[in-house]
Amino acid sequence: MNSNQTPIISVQHLITAFGNTVILDNISFDVHPGEVFLIIGPSGCGKSTLIKHMIGLFKPVSGKIFIDGDDIVEAEEDTLQWILRKIGVMYQRGALFGSMSLMENVKLPLEEFTDLPHEAMDLIAMMKLKMVGLKEFRHLMPSELSGGMQKRAAIARAMALDPQILFLDELSAGLDPITSAGLDELVLELTESLGITFVIVTHELPSIYRIADRVIMLDKSVKGIIAMGHPHELREKSDNPYVRRFFNREAG
């Protein structure tokens, strides 16, 4: 879908390394606005590394990453801050601040980056928590939440400044299938109603089939992308037997 629009994220000839070990060797892809874009692959293939480059935490060895037309690799520190307002990130373990309630967690970016009056922040934070279905739990502390609720809360915090892109690292790791399905629903709802573009790392095949508009599959052996496309398409037509086997694992 939307493939003739200008991409909202564009990764071009990216090379990443830790020390002398190359993790990703010359990969390029585009993400289009409103798309749910999945990054999959075995552990250690560089999925989280890729995400960390796309959100500006790591600097690549070479290559360019454009977010909404701005290059985040070359950008100065303060310009980068402005570009990064357009994205929100949910980290692998949620990374909610343990000393603050849910409400305070969601309000924190609003307090730091906007000049909204206090009652406005309360209302907007509550709207975000309602979107993820946690409005009733807003006074709880993160340690009092279940794993699924923590992920929802982390999504609400990532949404605080209404980003155009949400990065979700390990959306369904450590969750039961039902909770995981609930999170998939949430992703579909958010992309539907708010037009948010999602970039998601996941391992769960059912979840991949449910939400993906497009998938890229990374692999250690080539240090790059071994497959790109819609999961159904890859299952039927990929010329890589490993990819076909992966997508057929639970589908049939």
Add this chain to the structure above:
Amino acid sequence: MMEETHLKTTNQPTSPVLLEVTGQEVLTLKLVGRLDATTTGKAWQKALGLLEQEKPQDIVIDAEGMTYCDLSGIGLLLELKRRQMRVGSEIEIRGLRPEFHELLTLFDPMEFDEPESKTDEPFNVPKEVGQATTKVWEDIQALIEFVGEACVALFRVLLNPRQVRWRDTFFVAESAGVNALPIIALISFLIGLIMAFQAAIPMRQFGAEIFVADLIGLSMVRELGPLMTAIVLTGRSGSAFAAELGTMKVNEEIDALTTMGLDPMNFLVVPRMVASLFMTPLLTVFSNLMGVIGGALVLLTLGYPLITYFNEVYAAVTIGDFLGGLVKSFVFGVLVAGVGCLRGLQTKIGPTAVGESTTSAVVGGIVVIVVTDGIFSVIYYYLGI
């Protein structure tokens, strides 16, 4: 070039709200341009400020010129709607694009109106005092329990030394003992120096400077050597033990040990206590020596030869004083490691918990050391040491 201009518009948001008052009863708010997280703040203040000021009967919102609106903007519309509904007035939203209207219908303005469920309990003095007292009592209980368990573990180790994890013990002995040598040497040297200097000035009036040697020798060996070593170790190692064990507790590593059938007492506490037990007296000897050297420097500058100073120290300090100090430092060593480990194991959940247990390890450690030192003074007095 395109990127530049793009950034500028985000950097300096233009005010997205224009206001128009038409007639006495109806206020028309014109929303123009982008209404996002950065720009909504100004619009919010402007819109609600005007609402307060004009107190209109009805509001018309003209959203014809609004190009973009996210949840923050929708929040503003909701707030306006909510205000009007509360006072029973009308609000009309014109020209809102269908996709934004759809967002607006996701929320019911009155659903955020519920009273805050957060009820702060009023401050209750008897209750607070009671809770604090129970807490002190529980603390004492935990301490006694811990001392008992630690003693049992140490005796078991004494009977069967092969049970001790010697690798860990040597590692702790290095990091908590050997690496503490420079700081302890420095502090003791300075204490000896300062004390000697301060004492020498008044004693000079009586021509009694040489007795500074007695003062330094006795006070370092009997009191200050063991005490300073213990206090530095509390700050340096007691806190480290608490933080280490506390982080393990938070990461459920302690639970993992227990379910594997490994006693955390044996596995974590005993190596630290044994290391501390042996290293503290050694460091104390060093501390004594450095203090005496500090005093020597002062007397040297006052014109006394070194040999006179050391003879005086030698005459004043008996082997009983020295051993008395060492016995104390054995006990201090166990206490420092014990309190540190206890606080570490008591750590609760969350990132602030580790900080709390580190703090209480240092505070508790110093209190316990000073109290024990007082007890020792009384015992030594009656024993005539």
